[in-house]
Amino acid sequence: MxxxxxxxxxxxxxxxxxxxxxxxxxxxxxxxxxxxxxxxxxxxxxxxxxxxxxxxxxxxxxxxxxxxxxxxxxRTGPRENSSHLLPYLVEVVAADRPGIVARIVEFFTQHEISVEQLNSTRYQAMQTGAEMFQAQFTIGVPAEIHIAALRDDFLELCDGLNLDAIMDPVKF
CATH class of the missing domain: 3.30.70.260 (ACT domain)
Incomplete structure (x- = not known):
């Protein structure tokens, strides 16, 4: 339940x-x-x-x-077996502005990648006082997707949006 x-x-x-x-x-x-x-x-x-x-x-x-x-x-049922999904952690930091989460989720949806967890927050940079945005996504990447190509496409998107991002496998 x-x-x-x-x-x-x-x-x-x-x-x-x-x-x-x-x-x-x-x-x-x-x-x-x-x-x-x-x-x-x-x-x-x-x-x-x-x-x-x-x-x-x-x-x-x-x-x-x-x-x-x-x-x-x-009441809910048991979760489907997702052993074909590879867990990856995506971290994004940027100057805060509307639409960042929507654009990232849109990218993952277009690539048929599930967002398993998402945590995001806004904060004020200690050094400059700038309004900042930070998010952590745990995603499930289908095993048949070429990881290097996906990472390149994702980082290209982030560069175009002026986001600092990393995409690494979950190691635990």
Missing amino acids: LIQALTPSSKSPLLALAKRIADAGCNLSESRVSTIGTEISLMLLASGAWDALAKLETALTKLARDESLRLVHY
């Missing part, structure tokens, strides 16, 4: 959700927790027997009555 929760960061539901998952007899298989702005976002994957998942659904429905918590949950 996939559970997504959004709430003000001062009221993190992580403990309450973890307890309800355990109390229902389910296992917390995966989790992602991020503070974005003044909000906290949780994405949790719970697994268990059908009756344990039903018990968890009931507990989550009760928890969702809290007005400060936005909670969505639904």
